Amino acid sequence: MASHVLDFSTYYNIIDNKLTSTAITRHGINPANAQPNPEVPISTQADLDQAVEAAQKAFKIWSKTSFEERRAALHAYADAIEANAEKLAQILTMEQGKPLTQSSAEVGMAPGWIRGLSALEIPRNVIEETEEKTIIQRYTPIGVAAAIVPWNFPVLLAIGKIVSAVYTGNTVIVKPSPFTPYCGLKLVELATHSFPPGVVQCLSGDDTLGPMITEHPGIDKISFTGSILTGKRVMASCAKTLKRVTLELGGNDPAIICEDVDIDAVIPKVGILSYLCSAQICMMIKRLYVHEKIYDEFMEKLVAFVKTLKVGDGTGADIFFGPVQNKMQYEKAKELFGSITTENLKAALGGTIEDSTGYFIHPTIIDNPPEDSRVVHEEPFAPILPVLKWSDEEDVIDRANALETGLGSSVWCSDLDRASRIADQLQSGVVWVNSHFQVAPNAPFGGHKQSGMGVEWGLSGLLAYCNSQTQWLNKSP
Template structure:
């Protein structure tokens, strides 16, 4: 079925199935050119109240809609997104800055995530069944979900919240990042063709909207993706009304490279995962530990890979790495570059920020900084990483775990038994061997320690949008 939809029209927030204009608007910037993008609304507290009222009314209908009917609507929504994937890709490039191939991958993943999560069977669990009683655990929707979406993957991380919320019978209010509001607003506008009014709504705003959403008594769950610092504030705010909360937060992912690897091939992959999306991914490799016996050769191979990258406007062909997304993050990352001279760090490649029209920063590798230096301890969320050496396996595992974060990690070795053994000792929610950042909509994703609470995706992610209810059904009077 062909769906008529215009991605080039004005950008609106949707309340109760209709455009909800605001008196005050703002606009984003193309981070590659700093050109102004179209105006978007700035929601008011009254807009939030109206959206919550509409959501509660819609929930009564949607939560009682048979699962197969909900699934059918969700899959049709994915098909419509597929129909307009090229336009969403181009919009993603303009607002986020990532190069066209990476924007295509995100758009394809957003569609895949919806379809695959719709295939997951959320069944009742029979705990006991004997001559006296049957005990069943079932999963019932929570109510109104507030989805707070970040600016680094505004398409994928929006659909990754919308699909499981709707499949489980919840209704959702989507708040895109004020830095990247455009794809999120259009996703919700498109959704109106498949879901009753109030089931999928959007609110566009500034820095005030997030706290209003997390503290609103009519919101039953917050699904938040963003920084650890902001996640702590979200949790504190949500606790006042005992909202259910899923937090997917920052990371400081280590890579442990053993001496038996193919240096050139592994250096290519490690560089890719360190600098993908210009270092603006919670799962980027952010600490690279290389065995001292191959350290210099691996460093040189890594530098060759990085020096082959092309930095620029992601809308142009041949660009491998785009700009940082916004001035706030650009300014923060620049402070790490200031520390190069202040702390006397040795630079393997990069190290300077050249003048440009946008928020461009060349990928930079710091050669063996002190283990307690800021570049090792903190998450820059930009294209600068420390390269460190190690000799003892137990010691490097301890160093890899010596962080308040615990999102991802990867082990690189030709010895698969050793890879699995070391992987099981890493304190992180996601550990890869000879790979990194390979995710699945059918597998749970979440962090340990200060990298988050709860999981998204997979059956565990679906259940995170539910209350569990246990029925004790006695047989006989």
């Protein structure tokens, strides 16, 4: 195991299992103190061409390996991540800002995702079998995949894409976000010990690298997680070469709280599931609809609970709210917070952003704003939560479904039949009853409407990295 212990002071591109750098470098920013993080490469078109060529060459061999061989390599990779988990979590807090407890949880999920995804069986379907012929449907790898990873969950989302690609026989080039390149580069450096050259590669870059990847004729599949706006650009770019594409885009998740819930039991769950990672998760609760019969008590207890959650540098003890991840997001949040005043909204908690060394925002709760207010309509990606009253079931379902997004949603209710009736009518890729943001490697995850196309994880997610091939096997010529 000793050889797999990484050096976390320097960061390189990984091309064909070799650690390389570039003539020009850049660095990320630690969002807790606005200090520079270490230098990372800025990849050029030549670096990308070299990686694609290595991936195409590796694909010819890797695509012929058995699922058993791929699974063995992936299990070795999971072990290597476990051996470096503590340091990876520290780097994740340094680059992303989330508290160490949340970073450790994210890194800790990665090996489970590797083992869970690689335990799934890819089917070979016999469609028809007669004396004359057999018709089968089988799934074949597509070729070179590119994984475009966002800055909010840079470890787990990179791992989900890497594993899905290589387990199904593809090769993969990872592009971490320029805001959070560090864990991505180290995860792929670790992969060099488990996979042949060219199978898993990583390129760090600036804003020019994503378009180079989506335009590249040698890349056959793009898996992108990020904003709706960028997702549309990715899709337009992929159209030129008819690349296969999976898009995991933004959400504005509603949670509907029915009047029969045990308020004291639900509050801590809802409080945390509205604000994890300073609400910079596409699947956090973003709109909280509380039945009018319990609204006042619920609101009072929610405010009291959220007040107990500490704000500070993610390396500190008992911190729940780290900074938001970057200056761009911080400025967007400030602009959105301005709408509290301009739209005459009532803040039950917080409501202002005070200047600090890092990008810190204290949690804010907005008391029953109008449905058309910006804090309801826009995905904030900052810790501001609108809480809204409802009384009529049909009406609250309409309000929950009213937006162009449809990633996740939840219903909280003691009557499971009623909860299921409401859940069945919600337009989102995932619906939870009496929870939110539960995820598992064997359960597909994706969005409806403008929250994306296709799914990641689960069998459906793996099949998105495959072509379907129908074979007609006639017994005699």
